[in-house]
Amino acid sequence: MTTDIDAKQDRHVCERCGEAYPAERLLVLHRGVRHPDDLDAGEVEAYREAYYEEERELKSFRIRALGVLVALYFGFLILFILFAS
Amino acid sequence: MIRPTQLRRVGLGVFLASLFALLSDPAAASNAAVGLAGASQDNLAVPRWLYLATGGATVGASALLASFVTDRRFIDRVHRWRRSVGFAETVSRGLGTVGRLLGLALLALLVYLGYTGPQVPTVSFAIIVTFAGLRAGYTMFTYLVTDTWRVLNPWRTLTSLFPNGFVEYPQRLGRWPAVAGILVLVWVETAVGVTRQPSVLASVLVAYTFVTVVGAVAVGVDVWFDRVDPVSVFLQFYGRVAPIRVDDGGISVRLPGMRLVTDDDVTDIADVAVAVVLVWELTFSGFVTTEQGASVVSAVVDAGVPPLVVYAVVYLGGFAAFLGLYLLAARVTARRIETFETPRALAVTFAPSLLAIAAGYHLAHYFGFFVSLSPMLVGALSSPLSPPANPIVLTLPAWFGGLNVVFVLVGHLLAVWVAHSQAYRAFPSRLQAVRSQFPFVAVMILYTILSLWLISLPTASPPFL
Numbered sequence: 001m002t003t004d005i006d007a008k009q010d011r012h013v014c015e016r017c018g019e020a021y022p023a024e025r026l027l028v029l030h031r032g033v034r035h036p037d038d039l040d041a042g043e044v045e046a047y048r049e050a051y052y053e054e055e056r057e058l059k060s061f062r063i064r065a066l067g068v069l070v071a072l073y074f075g076f077l078i079l080f081i082l083f084a085s
Numbered sequence: 086m087i088r089p090t091q092l093r094r095v096g097l098g099v100f101l102a103s104l105f106a107l108l109s110d111p112a113a114a115s116n117a118a119v120g121l122a123g124a125s126q127d128n129l130a131v132p133r134w135l136y137l138a139t140g141g142a143t144v145g146a147s148a149l150l151a152s153f154v155t156d157r158r159f160i161d162r163v164h165r166w167r168r169s170v171g172f173a174e175t176v177s178r179g180l181g182t183v184g185r186l187l188g189l190a191l192l193a194l195l196v197y198l199g200y201t202g203p204q205v206p207t208v209s210f211a212i213i214v215t216f217a218g219l220r221a222g223y224t225m226f227t228y229l230v231t232d233t234w235r236v237l238n239p240w241r242t243l244t245s246l247f248p249n250g251f252v253e254y255p256q257r258l259g260r261w262p263a264v265a266g267i268l269v270l271v272w273v274e275t276a277v278g279v280t281r282q283p284s285v286l287a288s289v290l291v292a293y294t295f296v297t298v299v300g301a302v303a304v305g306v307d308v309w310f311d312r313v314d315p316v317s318v319f320l321q322f323y324g325r326v327a328p329i330r331v332d333d334g335g336i337s338v339r340l341p342g343m344r345l346v347t348d349d350d351v352t353d354i355a356d357v358a359v360a361v362v363l364v365w366e367l368t369f370s371g372f373v374t375t376e377q378g379a380s381v382v383s384a385v386v387d388a389g390v391p392p393l394v395v396y397a398v399v400y401l402g403g404f405a406a407f408l409g410l411y412l413l414a415a416r417v418t419a420r421r422i423e424t425f426e427t428p429r430a431l432a433v434t435f436a437p438s439l440l441a442i443a444a445g446y447h448l449a450h451y452f453g454f455f456v457s458l459s460p461m462l463v464g465a466l467s468s469p470l471s472p473p474a475n476p477i478v479l480t481l482p483a484w485f486g487g488l489n490v491v492f493v494l495v496g497h498l499l500a501v502w503v504a505h506s507q508a509y510r511a512f513p514s515r516l517q518a519v520r521s522q523f524p525f526v527a528v529m530i531l532y533t534i535l536s537l538w539l540i541s542l543p544t545a546s547p548p549f550l
Contacts, residue, residue, distance in 0.1 A: 011425070021513075022423045030513035033157070057516050058155055065149045072142055079138075084131045 025050050133541060140490070140537040141530040144497045148526040151505040152519045164339075164346040164506050171335035184236035192239035192290070194469050199287025208472040209283040211290075213465045216280060217458040221451040224323060228444040229341075231331055232324025238317060240297040241310050247298075250305030254312065259355030264362050266315030268404065271366040275373065275547065276396065322359055325350060325437065326444045326499075342499045345437035346506040354429060357436040361408045363443035367450050368407070368536055369400055375542035383548050392549035410531070411439070414524035421524070422517050434511050435525050438500040442529065445496015446536055449489040453481050489540045497533050501526065 011020045012027040016035050021027045031039060032047030039047065154160060191214070199211035206212045227234065235241070273279060279286040301309035310317040325348065328341045351357065372378040373396070385395045415432035426434075455462075460477040504525055508518035 020425050022425060026423065026514055026517070033513045054514060054516055058519075061516065061519065062153060065152060069146055069149055072146055076139060076142060079135055080131070083135050 025053075029054070133538070136541065137534045137537050140494065141534045143494055144501065144530050144533045145526060147498050148501045148505075148522060148529075151501055152522075154505070155515045155519075157509055157515075160506050160509050164343040166343070167337055167339050169335060169337040174333070177331075177333050177335075181236050184233065185239075185242045188237040188239035189242055192294070196287045196290050196294075198469060199283040199290065202283055203472050204283055206281050206283070207461070207476045207478075210465045210469050210472065211283045211286050212280065213458065213461050215286060217455060217462045218466070220274075221455040222459075222462065224320065224447060225451065225455065227320050228323040228326040228440075228447070231327045231329035232320060233331065234317060234320040234324070235310075238310065240294060240301065240314070241306060241317075243294075244298055244301035244306050244309075247302050249302045250308070252303045254304040254308045258312070259353050260312050260318060260359050261355045262313040263315050263318035264355060264358045266313065267319055267359070267362050267366065268400070270315050271370065272400065275370060276393070318359060319363070322363060322440055323444060323447070326440050342441045342503055343506075345440055345503045346510070348437075351433050351436045353433065357411070357432050357439075358408055360436045360439035360443065361411055362404060364439055364446060364532065365404045365407045367443065367446040368532075368539065369403055371450060371536065371539035372399070372403075373547040374544050375539060376545040377542055379545045379548050386549060396547075407532075410528050411436075411525075414528045417524040418521050422512075422520055424512070424517070424521075426511070431511075431521070434507050435504050435522075438503040438507065438525070438529075441499040441503055442496045442532060445492050445494070445499070448496070449492040449536070449540055452488065452492065453485050456485075457481055486540075490537060493533065493536050493540065497529055500529060504529075 010022065012022070012024050013020045014027060014030055014034075016031070016038060019030060019034075021030060028043070028046045028050045031043055032051065195211045195214060198209070202209050202211065273289060277285060277289070279289050297309070297314060300313060303309075304313070311321075312318070325344050326342050327344075328339055330337050330339075330344070351360065373382065382392065382395050382399075386392050412428065412432055415435070416428040418431050419426060419428040457479045460479060461473075464473050464476070501522075504522050505518075508521050509515070512518040512521060
């Protein structure tokens with residue numbers, strides 16, 4: 001995939017495939033997803049940690065998304081009650 | 086604690102409720118096929134803004150629902166599912182020969198009957214087969230079932246007979262010539278009267294044949310039909326949505342649209358432009374054939390601007406706006422999430438989902454048209470040389486208008502899922518994969534609202550053309 005070579009941020013480069021990421025955590029996740037059979041014990045542990053941390057963030061995202069869906073549902077319900085005839 | 090299954094159930098409820106609300110909406114949609122008007126318009130029981138907002142919200146809500154699916158293995162299983170059947174080489178060779186002969190015979194008949202047949206569009210073999218057959222029916226077959234144009238294409242068969250490939254094709258042009266070609270063909274369809282006069286259509290076919298033969302012999306058959314020939318590129322891109330693919334070895338079946346995720350056929354901005362042009366040409370022909378579009382054009386012409394200039398500005402300007410909006414979404418995504426991906430690479434990654442949208446729009450624009458003209462098409466194909474005295478046109482029941490809304494939405498829902506799967510392939514972080522889609526989903530919502538609006542307007546024939 002094409003990446004921005006001139007980026008000024010830190011580059012965390014995957015030593016297996018050369019893919020670069022702006023954050024260590026993203027590189028850890030990349031290793032776990034793209035090279036799962038090729039990790040040492042430390043990398044597996046790091047991946048597990050990053051995965052569960054992300055799981056927590058995802059959970060908070062899901063709750064917010066659910067809030068939006070509920071708001072959409074009731075919002076449209078009310079709009080239809082008011083305007084549809 | 087809220088479990089994902091519960092969330093999914095609630096989400097499904099919201100989705101079904103909004104879909105139901107949309108379907109029970111009697112906003113009569115109208116077919117926007119160029120040159121054939123005549124749809125009726127009921128009174129709206131739901132105000133139009135609410136109908137449009139509901140459509141937009143359905144796409145947005147389904148994107149949120151898709152974001153609940155974070156299991157990579159599940160997403161992978163969905164787009165990798167496939168069944169294959171092989172068949173003997175003699176069978177595929179036989180089918181190929183039959184297809185090639187059929188294509189050649191069809192082209193010959195189209196040109197011959199275009200000049201010699203009756204010059205009335207409703208009984209003309211050339212007009213019926215080109216527009217009801219190829220433009221509507223065959224294109225639907227291409228994205229709903231399978232792409233067979235590579236075999237059927239009479240120009241490919243014709244040019245393969247000659248020695249070819251004398252000039253090196255400049256690689257940096259990519260598929261831009263095809264983008265220009267598709268724009269020109271749609272322009273010819275709208276403005277030159279090929280939908281009304283069979284002899285003009287036949288002349289256009291002869292000119293097209295000439296250009297194609299010269300071009301294909303110059304740069305080589307494979308390069309020409311892969312990059313330059315507008316009809317081939319048009320059908321090839323639509324064909325990527327199709328569940329079935331037939332090649333020399335046999336048939337492989339995938340879930341609809343899932344080749345868009347795995348095949349990585351879109352490689353540069355020119356390919357993105359092809360996908361956008363497929364969405365845009367339908368939106369454009371939808372726009373100019375509505376009463377509102379026609380009155381806008383008339384108003385501007387009354388102010389002293391030549392009609393063709395108005396059309397050209399709307400046509401090219403609208404295409405530029407559609408493409409610009411999509412590229413803007415890519416730029417916003419690249420800025421919003423931590424990544425070294427360039428906006429260009431992101432635009433390319435998400436572009437295949439546009440093809441699912443285009444297929445939905447095409448179905449919405451042409452399905453009713455195709456069904457109502459199908460007796461005429463069958464008549465023309467079964468007896469090409471004796472035009473019918475009384476062409477039969479089916480009258481469509483009112484609920485067909487509702488189908489158009491469903492087609493537009495289903496196209497968008499498929500696109501949302503394709504984008505979701507693409508994001509999971511592109512990003513190692515699941516949260517990034519979710520957040521990367523939002524700007525694209527916003528653009529999709531805009532497209533949805535625009536085309537739901539267009540199909541809810543009464544049709545008119547475009548003025549000054």
